[in-house]
Amino acid sequence: MMKGKWTDVMVNVHSPYIDPHDPKNSMRTTKPIDKNSSDTLRKQEQHPWSSCHHPTRSACNASRSSGPCTCRKCTQDGGRPSWWSWPSCGRQAWSDHRNRTAYGRNDAYPGRRGKPYQTNLVLGNLVKGVLAAGLSLAVGLIQRHAISIFDGVRRRHTHLAGLRDVNHLCCVGCWRLSKSQFRGLASEFCWAVCARLPLDRAWPGQQDLELYNTKMSVADGTAEIAVPTGGVNVVLGAQWGDEGKGKLVDVLCDEIEVCARCQGGNNAGHTIVVNGVKYDFHILPSGLVNPNCVNLIGTGVVIHIPAFFAELEAIEKKGLDSTNRIFVSDRCHVVFDFHQKVDALREAELGGKSIGTTHKGIGPAYATKASRSGIRVHHLYDWPEFETRFRRLVEGRKKRYGDFEYDVEAELERYKGLAEKLKPYVVDAVPWMHERIKQNKRILVEGANALMLDLDFGTYPFVTSSNTGIGGVCTGLGLPPQRVNKVWGVVKAYTTRVGAGPFPTEDLGEIGSYLQETGFEWGVTTGRRRRCGWLDLVVVNYSTMVNGYTGFNITKLDVLDDLKEIKVGVAYHYQGKKLESFPADLNLLEKVEVEYVTLPGWQAKTSECRKYEDLPENAQKYIEFIEKFTGVKVEFIGVGAGRDDMVVKN
Template identity: 35%
Template sequence: MDILIGLQWGDEGKGKIIDLISRDYDIIARFNGGANAGHSIYHNDKRITLKLLPSGIFYPHIKNIIGTGVVIDPLAFRAEVEQLQAALSDADLIHRILLSAKAHLVLPTYKYWDMYFEESPQYRTIGTTKNGIAPTYSNKILRQNVRVGDIFSNNFEAEVLQILTRQYLDLQALGQDMPMMQELYDDFLEACNFLKKIQIADTEIIINEALSNNKKVLAEGAQATLLDIDHGSYPYVTSSNTIASAACVSLGVSPKLIDKIYGVTKAYCTRVGNGLFPTEITGSLADELREKGGEFGSNTKRPRRVGWLDLPALKYAIMLNGVTDLVLTKADILSGMSEVPICTAYEINSETRDLTAPTSVDDSARPVWKFLDGWDIPFSKINQQAQVPKELKLFISFLEEELKIPVKYLSTGPQREELIILGN
């Protein structure tokens, strides 16, 4: 099994990369997060954003598995499937989807808990997407939630009603504006009935049987390394483990069966929401980079914060994930700059660090900069390695030397075909 993950704060272009390389796989398996993720892919010149569905959904030969570690909002799932069926004129795509029976369901009250926590002065403002992801994982850990396989239980409707009623009353007592309780309940059960159209199974058995039969499996991560609940820039992180090892837990696959680990990084950095961002830039240059790079949330449309490439954080992400191959995206967005800044280290308390955990860098840390010559070329003309400008080749060589791993793929634009393979 191979794994593909983001190495920064998300939005690195993972969806496009998976969409392109997935043609070589038999199974694409999503292993974390929920409908808070947004992978944008250009298919037949249409920009399509996938939230819950794995990025192999466009290929008829691929099984698309949503693993146990993912949390599934039935209403969001139904909407995404129906919208994609209409966009692709492909009613059969539901037969390419498998749901883990052990994946947890996002109940409709969880979104309102998200809203309450974000808007109440008594709690931290994290900058969540308010999709109910954190409350779902919280109730999973408390063992107070329902799972996908429970929809076939005779007690399912009564158990859901009990949970919703309790939470609804608690939210009302806290002053949270709520829709009608019966509406939430009915809409949720109707969406759960839609889930019954999808194959629901012990997906860990399906994946392991496929691997034993020499089938190729690609595990797809959502969000990115620096948003990992344990190793990211806590508390401004997502609510799941985003690193490569989480794929083994979520999908039920032994670490012995892992082969390639692809890590995706932009040629610069972005992040959405609150939290430390040491290489962040502001002002007109940030606005220009944001507009040129289309740096607005795939899911929320929020403008992303932008900054220069952070090598200490990138080294940390590569270490955590055991990355074997790098994928570099959005170098085309930096085209036209005379110099390209890279943060190579931090000075923290008179100590220079070239490898740092996100939580060890604070406002007093001073970035150490290296400036490489920029490149200026129409990237639409690049379709093979020989056409890559020498300045960009030097940029890539510098990354490979610093990070000790090869850059395997170079993205040259947003379209799925705009990707070239690098190397000897």
């Protein structure tokens, strides 16, 4: 059983007497520091930024005009350093750095006595000029925008305002790194913003800043999975769906506290096996398998209420308790049975050019949403409004399809009961989600479908009717982009597709049949057999551009175990020319010639591997080829159907 463990590192950021790069300092404890203790005063003597850096007494006195100086000569009580004196302290720090640069003294640091500075050294003067210019730029141009341009800080410290004056940082300590070796203005300045801004009283009542550091360890057969806190982490499909997103969510679910669906409906489907029990999920979030996880069906989802309750009953019969653990946004649009009838009628009209929908009514429901005539969950609790909208929608479909039969009165009566049954699950999803972000919950968003089925970026019109990429996460849950931490892209080790549409690497011969049979490639929702072909890295690269994956989960690697050689699509050619990107024109896409790279197979079992080093050498080369081509690190590798059949790489 794979189980995640969280390591909470509490960092005391109150005291100015902490050198964050000293492995022996008190940064590693939550114990408050007594500023007047003898130990603290010794630290002042040891740490260069708390000794006197002023070249003259007059400079020191000048800095005191805007606040107390930090040096022992000026303050004998161990008081906090002046927020406003650091530029003068900084100049002396650069001078000290210049001294050791000129002589190559890596063991020197500001405040330590060294050889007198020799002004006749050209190198020393050059370094002095460059550093002075850099410091001026940092202080004069960047200070008020540092946090707004440093994404990492914004994401981790969402409580901070968008703009902060960097003069609020501590003085020379911001410019010192481990072993007193300077490593560049940019890294120093960004570290200053990251490490010192929490000292500003921007988080009232918060005494300690919580940083979470999750690690990987599979030596004992367990995998500790990284799911950062303080924001939203996302799992998305990188191809045409059916990549195995549910399994990764299941593995991550051990430690997450909130799991959310952001788009789609019950047209999506995946299977999770827990302790030998198989659960089929369509509209419900997979977080229900974790008894400590609450789940949300977000605003971007279209919900068929009878299917919602049928799925709940099915998993509860298998032992999962959903009480107070599943909630539905009051802004969700409702899928009705007449939407499903319209879905089937539209497909019939298209004949041989049908898209190949699931007939779940998802497209027609999103169509009424886009036309502003749809019905949302909150309308169920304003019955006159609901009834008016419902009758209008049905009448419109009857006019469009002459033989459209639908019992309006019976359906209205049914939804009176469903409305009351659904009421305990309904929440205002935007404050619901943001409240949990403020509580620093471990949040995971489970994307449905995949990027190549996205309404805007997929192979339109052979797509679903929602935004299946990272944009759908933000709009479907009411989240600003800076709330997103990690984005895992799930990539099958080969490529599959359900329904019609272009598929450049599809194999209609022996390999396609082998992948279909060995990989058990038929849909969870429809039962239809999936089309199969080689891995298409043109698709994966395009998907990466749109979604910005921070890591990959390669799934079903074990399906390739018996192949002597494996092909990977790396480029498209049309009329003798290489295409620079994935084309929007489907007529062109149908005619492209795929450029393949052939890699040797490994012809060995991977299903029993649990460490990356245990994988066959050629399997490792296959993974590393994907990493090199896409520029995205592979973090997880699926080698079987079970939740334990996962190799953690990074």
